[in-house]
């Protein structure tokens with residue numbers, strides 16, 4: 001049985017007809033083309049599929065797409081700002097800190113860790129190491145050993161508190177210039193970049 005849903009993803013509104021059993025992660029990747037959200041275990045253990053839904057960190061393999069009807073979703077693609085002619089793209093401070101602190105190797109787990117860190121720092125701009133480790137404990141990395149990831153989140157928090165890399169205004173400007181939806185049946189509306197409370 002098909003269900004009609006609409007949701008906002010990274011500031012754009014989509015409408016889709018989907019099967020009731022479609023997982024949110026599969027909607028994002030296979031129907032919206034947002035493949036930055038990775039699929040690892042599909043049973044809620046690895047965190048590779050982590051996204052933000054209405055301000056809450058969610059493992060999108062544990063959520064049916066119909067449950068996201070009417071929700072605002074932010075994926076890893078919603079954090080960075082793509083470049084356009086005459087305007088260079090920029091990474092989110094968390095993404096940049098992961099690079100600078102060597103917090104990734106194969107990178108498979110990285111989008112999930114970045115989204116978990118994003119959710120944490122939205123609520124706790126100056127988190128303790130215990131808070132960082134607590135949030136990141138829902139994500140698995142097979143490569144790095146976690147130390148660099150924790151250091152990257154600390155570094156990102158410090159940079160964000162100093163205002164480095166803050167470019168919401170730039171994101172809003174670019175959000176009016178970009179559309180991603182490629183399916184003819186979908187509707188598209190430009191909206192402000194999704195932000196966490």
Ligand code: FES
Nearest residue numbers: 040041042047061
């Ligand atoms: S793919 Fe969702 S938690 Fe592993």
Ligand code: FES
Nearest residue numbers: 105106141142143
């Ligand atoms: S960097 Fe390879 S799984 Fe984390």
